[in-house]
Amino acid sequence: MLTVCRVQDFAYELKAHLLRRLPGKQAFADGREPTGEEIASVRIQYDRLYVHKTMRINYTTYDMRRDQDTINPRTRADVMVLNPGEHEKPKDEQHPYWYARVCGVFHANIVYTGPGSTTRQPQRMEFLWVRWFGIEPGTENPWKRLRLPLVGFVPDDELGAFGFLDPQPVIRGVH
DSSP states (O other): OOOOOOOTTHHHHHHHHHHHHSTTOGGGGGSOOOOHHHHHTEEEGGGOOEEESOEEEEEEOTTSOEEEEEEBTTTBOEEEEEOTTGGGSOGGGOOSEEEEEEEEEEEEEEEEOSTTOOOOSOEEEEEEEEEEEEEOTTOOOTTTTTOOOOEEEOOTTSTTSEEEEOSTTEEEEOO
8 A cells, every 4th residue: 555645845854854853953842943054054965865665663562572563665654653742731632652654764874064063974864754644533532442543644735744753763563
């Protein structure tokens, strides 16, 4: 099952994502958007992205064994991550996870030339291009009914329907 992922503003959004992940750039954690000058200080070596067919995620099973999921954008592309803002909502509206469909698995060699840069050596950064799922509006808290939540794609015309994700916080694949 293939998902069409839009390419609108891909380069800008990618550089903004990579800038937020650079060491010492936690200033963007408050939600402030980087300026055009800050974005321009992130350079992708040779303007080249490296595409990977799969990604492996190690996780611990419920019976405390180690296991591994293989994420393939063409066949098994759905993943889950912890919801970073879960504690900010009222208890009955909280949902502990976010879900996404992986459209692409990439890495790039990044050179940061902006303020605070300590080296001109490229550093490898891995990232996922995803389309986000959202909890279906109007459904009551599924945890009260002991059921899984109903999810669907965030409409593709909404801001934030597509984005980039660091592979590190991915918990596991979902089916």
